Amino acid sequence: MKHKSYFRPGAFVPIAIGTILMAGAFYNAGAQTTKTLTLEQAIQMSLNNSGQLKIDKAKVDEAVGYSHEAWNNHLPDLKATGAYMRLNSPSVDLKVKLGSGSSSAPPIKVDQAAYGILNASIPVFSGLRIKYGVEAAKYLERAAKLDVENDKEEVIMNTANAFSTLFKAKEYVNLVKQNLKQQQQRVTDFTNLEKNGLLARNDLLKAQLQESNVELTLLEAENDLQTTYVSMDLLLGLPENTEITPDTSGFHIVNAGSLVQWEQTALENRKDKSALSYREKAAETAIKSTKGEYYPGIAITGGLIAADIPNLLTINDALNVGVGLSYNFGALWKTGAKVKQANARLQQIQALQSMLADKIRLDITQAYQNYILSLKKIDVYNKAVEQANENYRITKNKYDNSLVTTTDLLEADVAQLQAQLSALLSKADALVAYKKLQQTAGVLTISK
Numbered sequence: 001m002k003h004k005s006y007f008r009p010g011a012f013v014p015i016a017i018g019t020i021l022m023a024g025a026f027y028n029a030g031a032q033t034t035k036t037l038t039l040e041q042a043i044q045m046s047l048n049n050s051g052q053l054k055i056d057k058a059k060v061d062e063a064v065g066y067s068h069e070a071w072n073n074h075l076p077d078l079k080a081t082g083a084y085m086r087l088n089s090p091s092v093d094l095k096v097k098l099g100s101g102s103s104s105a106p107p108i109k110v111d112q113a114a115y116g117i118l119n120a121s122i123p124v125f126s127g128l129r130i131k132y133g134v135e136a137a138k139y140l141e142r143a144a145k146l147d148v149e150n151d152k153e154e155v156i157m158n159t160a161n162a163f164s165t166l167f168k169a170k171e172y173v174n175l176v177k178q179n180l181k182q183q184q185q186r187v188t189d190f191t192n193l194e195k196n197g198l199l200a201r202n203d204l205l206k207a208q209l210q211e212s213n214v215e216l217t218l219l220e221a222e223n224d225l226q227t228t229y230v231s232m233d234l235l236l237g238l239p240e241n242t243e244i245t246p247d248t249s250g251f252h253i254v255n256a257g258s259l260v261q262w263e264q265t266a267l268e269n270r271k272d273k274s275a276l277s278y279r280e281k282a283a284e285t286a287i288k289s290t291k292g293e294y295y296p297g298i299a300i301t302g303g304l305i306a307a308d309i310p311n312l313l314t315i316n317d318a319l320n321v322g323v324g325l326s327y328n329f330g331a332l333w334k335t336g337a338k339v340k341q342a343n344a345r346l347q348q349i350q351a352l353q354s355m356l357a358d359k360i361r362l363d364i365t366q367a368y369q370n371y372i373l374s375l376k377k378i379d380v381y382n383k384a385v386e387q388a389n390e391n392y393r394i395t396k397n398k399y400d401n402s403l404v405t406t407t408d409l410l411e412a413d414v415a416q417l418q419a420q421l422s423a424l425l426s427k428a429d430a431l432v433a434y435k436k437l438q439q440t441a442g443v444l445t446i447s448k
Helices: 039-049 051-074 129-195 201-236 259-269 271-294 331-400 406-441
Strands: 033-038 077-086 112-125 242-247 297-309 313-326
Touching: 033 039, 039 129, 039 201, 039 242, 051 129, 112 313, 129 201, 129 242, 129 271, 129 406, 201 242, 201 406, 259 331, 259 406, 271 331, 331 406
Parallel strands: 033 242
Antiparallel strands: 077 112, 112 297, 297 313
């Protein structure tokens, strides 16, 4: 006969959380090492091990590179060209006659030529495209750095969830083990009573069935715990055989404060909101930079020319300095489309800002209410523990006086254990709810 566990582990210990990388293989329980970690230590380890943060760092480096590239447009361009050519026998007609008198000059034979040109150009005015390009790159660099901070908060939140899940799993296993000992002792007592004819065979079977159910529950709980170890080890970058013991000394209940204060904090500190603000500034600057194509470019130019055509011409140290003016007349009918595109990008960002502001208000309200609810649950579960303990005491006394059945006693025992478990786990739930409130307000990375 297949028995169902009277506990539902999923109701108390949501092992499979979407924020953690779950293991795809069976856990090797051999040669385990034990490590005790506080939540702060776990957070630091996950930040150091996070692949997403490593990607974000590379993106910041890329944004810094773009910023340097934009600034380098202030620097002069320096180009050198040269060539060596073999020629056929060209007909050379010099307009300047060589020699004197009536005697004709000998024919000039040219069969090769070489030249070299060194040009330098320093931009003076480029329609302010360089200036605005540098500004836009700086804004995008700041936005990329804020993205890192935003992802840091996500990593911290994932770690807090994982830490809480591990704590729940271990406590669940410990409580089930304690209850199993009680059930085993009860079966032993009932067996002796049944042998002496003081207890019905049916009551003993009920106790044995209860014991079997607890054993099945313990097997499931231990299996979930082993999977949670692997998940936590991968998250923190530890060997997969590390058995982590969560140090919950830092679990404290914090006053919720007011919703208005949290909403104001979120509007001031949300990293995604600040990053979007910098992207808006970059988009505005990009419009100005694009409009700069309507204007001509002015640059100071200079160069050095050298050439050698044997039997004909030699040029050395031909230095030139001047002012260059360039203008692309195609910009008169092409730039307008680019400006429209830049304006459209700006409008998209502004629309996203409006949507984000509404989402922040909704998110902070939900997170705040969830934390308030978690605090209320702690009070309710604490009262439930008192009630369950008293109920079990009374039921036990009645059972000893043959006033209630074995079923009543077993049900009171289950209710007592469930109340104790719920009260214990509610504190971990409150910690996660408060961390979520901090993350939603944008202050998780700076919180203590």
